[in-house]
Amino acid sequence: MDNSNELTNTNKPHKKVLCIEDERFIGELYKRALDKGGYEVTLEIDGNKGLALAQSDEFDIILLDLMIPNLTGIEILRILRDPSKTPHLKAKIIITTNLEQREDVREDIEKQADGYVVKAELTPKELVGFLDNIA
Amino acid sequence: MAKSSDYLSRAKRQYLLRLLFALLVVNIILIATWYLVTTKVHAHILSNIKLEHALILIILAILSSLIGALLLTRSLLSPLRALWQQIVNLAPSGNTSPPNIDTLKVGRELVADLASQVMQLASATSDKLSSTQSPILSRDFIANNLPLPLFILDPQETIVFVNNKAGDYIGIKPEEMIGKNFYMVLDMSFPSDSTFEAWLKKAKESSATSSMSWERVRMNVLDNHPTLLFDLAAYYNKDNPEHYETMAVLFDHTKQYSQDDQAVSFVALSVHELRTPLTLLRGYIEALEDEINSTGNDELKDFMQKMSATGQQLTAFVNNILNVARVDNDQLSLKLQEENWGDIVNSAVSAISLRAKVRGINIETTIAEGLPSVGVDRLSIYEVINNLLDNAIKYSSNGKVIKVDAHMSKEGLVETTVQDFGLGINPSIMPNLFTKFYRDHRNRAQIGGTGLGLYLSKAIITAHGGNIWVRSELGKGSTFSFTVIPYSQLAAEMKNSDNKEITRGAHGWIKNHSLYRR
Numbered sequence: 001m002d003n004s005n006e007l008t009n010t011n012k013p014h015k016k017v018l019c020i021e022d023e024r025f026i027g028e029l030y031k032r033a034l035d036k037g038g039y040e041v042t043l044e045i046d047g048n049k050g051l052a053l054a055q056s057d058e059f060d061i062i063l064l065d066l067m068i069p070n071l072t073g074i075e076i077l078r079i080l081r082d083p084s085k086t087p088h089l090k091a092k093i094i095i096t097t098n099l100e101q102r103e104d105v106r107e108d109i110e111k112q113a114d115g116y117v118v119k120a121e122l123t124p125k126e127l128v129g130f131l132d133n134i135a
Numbered sequence: 136m137a138k139s140s141d142y143l144s145r146a147k148r149q150y151l152l153r154l155l156f157a158l159l160v161v162n163i164i165l166i167a168t169w170y171l172v173t174t175k176v177h178a179h180i181l182s183n184i185k186l187e188h189a190l191i192l193i194i195l196a197i198l199s200s201l202i203g204a205l206l207l208t209r210s211l212l213s214p215l216r217a218l219w220q221q222i223v224n225l226a227p228s229g230n231t232s233p234p235n236i237d238t239l240k241v242g243r244e245l246v247a248d249l250a251s252q253v254m255q256l257a258s259a260t261s262d263k264l265s266s267t268q269s270p271i272l273s274r275d276f277i278a279n280n281l282p283l284p285l286f287i288l289d290p291q292e293t294i295v296f297v298n299n300k301a302g303d304y305i306g307i308k309p310e311e312m313i314g315k316n317f318y319m320v321l322d323m324s325f326p327s328d329s330t331f332e333a334w335l336k337k338a339k340e341s342s343a344t345s346s347m348s349w350e351r352v353r354m355n356v357l358d359n360h361p362t363l364l365f366d367l368a369a370y371y372n373k374d375n376p377e378h379y380e381t382m383a384v385l386f387d388h389t390k391q392y393s394q395d396d397q398a399v400s401f402v403a404l405s406v407h408e409l410r411t412p413l414t415l416l417r418g419y420i421e422a423l424e425d426e427i428n429s430t431g432n433d434e435l436k437d438f439m440q441k442m443s444a445t446g447q448q449l450t451a452f453v454n455n456i457l458n459v460a461r462v463d464n465d466q467l468s469l470k471l472q473e474e475n476w477g478d479i480v481n482s483a484v485s486a487i488s489l490r491a492k493v494r495g496i497n498i499e500t501t502i503a504e505g506l507p508s509v510g511v512d513r514l515s516i517y518e519v520i521n522n523l524l525d526n527a528i529k530y531s532s533n534g535k536v537i538k539v540d541a542h543m544s545k546e547g548l549v550e551t552t553v554q555d556f557g558l559g560i561n562p563s564i565m566p567n568l569f570t571k572f573y574r575d576h577r578n579r580a581q582i583g584g585t586g587l588g589l590y591l592s593k594a595i596i597t598a599h600g601g602n603i604w605v606r607s608e609l610g611k612g613s614t615f616s617f618t619v620i621p622y623s624q625l626a627a628e629m630k631n632s633d634n635k636e637i638t639r640g641a642h643g644w645i646k647n648h649s650l651y652r653r
Contacts, residue, residue: 023411029418036425098410120410120450121514123421 014040015060017131020050020076021096022068026119030063033124037132047071054080059091061131064113066097073097074109081112092134096127150208158200158207166192284385292317292335292381304385305356305363317383323367324353331369335381338371346370351392364392406456413453417446444490451521455587458518462594469512469598473622476509476549477502480541483520487528495533498524503542509549510625515595519603522588523553523615530613531557548601548618555614560607568605569593592617 017034021027022045031041042059044050047070054062054076062080066073073095079085080093094115110116115134122130170192284301286294294317297309305321312320323331331349338345348368355362366386373380420443427435484500491498520539527537535556544550560568569589596603596617607613 023415025415026411026418029415029422032422033418098414120414120453124418125421 014038016058017041017061017063018044018050018053018059018091019063020044020047020054020068020073021063021065022046023065029124030127033128034131037125037128039128039131045069047073047076051076051079054089054091055086057088057090061134062091062093063096064093066095066109077109077112094131094134147208151204154204154207155200158203159197162196162200162203163193166196281384284387286312286317286321286383286385288317288381288383290339290380294320301385304387305354322355324355325349326351331367331383334369335371339373342373344370344372344374351388361389361393363387364389406453406460409453413446413450417443417450420446440489441493444493447486447490448525451518451525454518455522455591458515458595459587459591462591469515469595471510471512471599471625473508474511474513476506476511476541476551476619479509479511479513479516480520480539480551483517484524484539486517487521487524491524491528491537494528494531496528496531496535496537498537498539500539501541503540506541506543506549507621507623509619510622511599511619512595516599516619519592519595519617520551520553522592523617526588526615527553527555527557527613531555544618546618547624548620550616550618552614552616554612556612559609559611560605560613561609562607565605565607569603 015038017039019027019030019034019041021030021043024045027043027045031043034041039061042053044053045068047068050064050068051071053059064073064076077093077095080089092114093112094117095109095113096117096119098119106116115130117127117130170189279299281298282300284304285296285298286301287296289295294312294315297312299309302309302312307320318332325331326349329349331347331352334345334347346369348366350366352365352367353362354365365388367383368386369381369383371381420439424439424443427439480502481500484498488498524537524539531537537556538554539551540554541549541551569592593603596619600620601618603615603617605613605615
């Protein structure tokens with residue numbers, strides 16, 4: 001990714017990102033890159049707290065790791081996509097994972113989410129580029 | 136296995152009993168003659184101990200007959216035992232040392248061939264003799280005593296005969312399989328395009344007798360049953376009586392092959408564990424690069440570039456291993472989507488250009504104008520280009536150029552070449568180049584690598600429906616070429632599916648029959 005993203009993004013209104021990620025270092029790197037890319041980032045490592053934050057509907061983008069404590073990413077995704085549990089959600093949900101999924105499981109997740117990212121396949125800067133295109 | 140050793144010991148018992156009886160008769164006659172002769176000559180000495188002497192002589196006769204019979208049986212049965220051993224070796228699991236593959240291949244086809252001839256003979260003779268007269272020659276007797284699953288098909292590929300072993304093996308009663316289409320009953324997957332169906336079709340077209348064997352065939356059976364893994368041998372004879380046209384024999388290797396699969400899974404699992412720390416390292420390198428670039432220290436910038444290039448290389452290596460594991464486990468599935476080929480080539484080249492740059496190598500890319508869009512799986516095809524460029528960089532000396540060229544081929548496919556001006560490839564190793572773990576021995580010391588890149592590239596390209604090949608001259612360099620299919624050609628295939636993309640398995644597992652082909 002080139003540096004032009006940073007320049008253009010700083011001129012836009014800051015988009016709010018909720019990053020539910022229990023790997024602290026990854027969270028730190030994502031936050032740094034997203035901050036630089038003109039996003040406003042909230043980090044959360046716990047599944048339950050992450051869900052509560054997501055349901056507050058304050059965010060434009062939710063980065064959701066699949067392996068997190070207390071509630072799995074898949075459970076959170078299901079609750080966020082269930083109108084009886086989450087009446088309104090403006091945020092786009094991007095799944096971030098390093099897990100090998102069975103094809104059918106992955107397809108099911110991809111259908112419910114707005115994006116699916118394998119963490120090992122993107123550097124933090126490339127993730128910013130990905131979000132710029134999706135949002 | 137049990138059956139074969141039973142058969143051998145039964146033969147042994149029969150031989151032993153008959154020989155024992157024959158030798159006993161002969162010995163008693165001999166000893167009695169000798170006794171009568173000696174008693175006549177020395178009647179005065181022996182007359183008193185006549186009874187005891189007779190007993191001793193009888194025991195002597197029995198003992199010598201027994202020893203003689205044993206020895207004779209052994210020597211008579213040794214060729215039979217050797218033959219059995221051969222058959223047992225060809226037969227599935229249980230043998231401890233894995234036999235040589237090359238001799239096995241011949242052996243398997245031979246078994247199918249032999250089985251077919253025996254069946255022919257059996258059906259020919261059973262026409263003339265009633266089965267009660269010659270049970271040993273009846274087809275069912277022979278087939279059911281063969282310790283291998285056996286199927287016989289008629290010209291319509293309908294199952295006309297199945298032996299009991301086959302029923303046991305796949306868990307369906309023989310009588311339930313008879314009269315059904317072979318491909319419907321056996322859901323087989325083959326390791327390459329060379330499938331049973333393809334072979335049989337070819338054999339029928341050329342209407343010539345033919346035999347063939349396949350390794351590592353998979354078959355999904357009942358839901359709660361593990362996948363069967365076996366080698367398959369088949370024999371086709373157009374002129375067989377009673378429409379016994381094709382014969383297929385299965386050699387079970389489920390245990391052995393699934394252990395191989397587990398080894399692959401273990402590697403994949405451990406490599407997978409490398410991904411998280413590696414992702415982190417690359418993330419921090421990227422963050423650090425920003426900081427250092429703003430300081431303007433050229434040496435630090437250079438170090439950072441090299442670190443970043445090394446990180447990329449390591450990531451590519453880890454991805455290669457994971458993907459090879461997927462190919463080998465039939466888990467690599469591609470989603471073919473419409474893509475602009477020039478964009479893909481350019482971004483793959485730019486991703487690796489840093490690695491080339493630190494070696495002082497320049498990559499020149501030429502994309503022909505007006506290339507049609509292609510149907511590819513973006514991530515997988517990236518890895519192919521990445522692997523080819525990685526090789527070109529490895530085998531080029533510093534300061535050289537690598538040329539990448541994308542254009543239309545004569546066959547109407549989109550062809551891409553990656554040309555280096557490096558060491559070139561020794562002609563003797565060319566045939567093995569796309570084999571797993573194969574590397575040029577000359578260069579092993581100087582040039583790192585796993586020998587997985589080309590194997591994986593071939594698997595990915597084949598799954599895309601394309602082709603990959605190489606031209607090389609020692610000392611002048613190598614040119615790797617591959618083709619991908621224009622999207623328009625895939626469009627027809629797309630129409631038939633409600634999806635906007637086509638999912639394909641790795642080259643590894645192409646379903647046997649077009650009914651099942653993904």
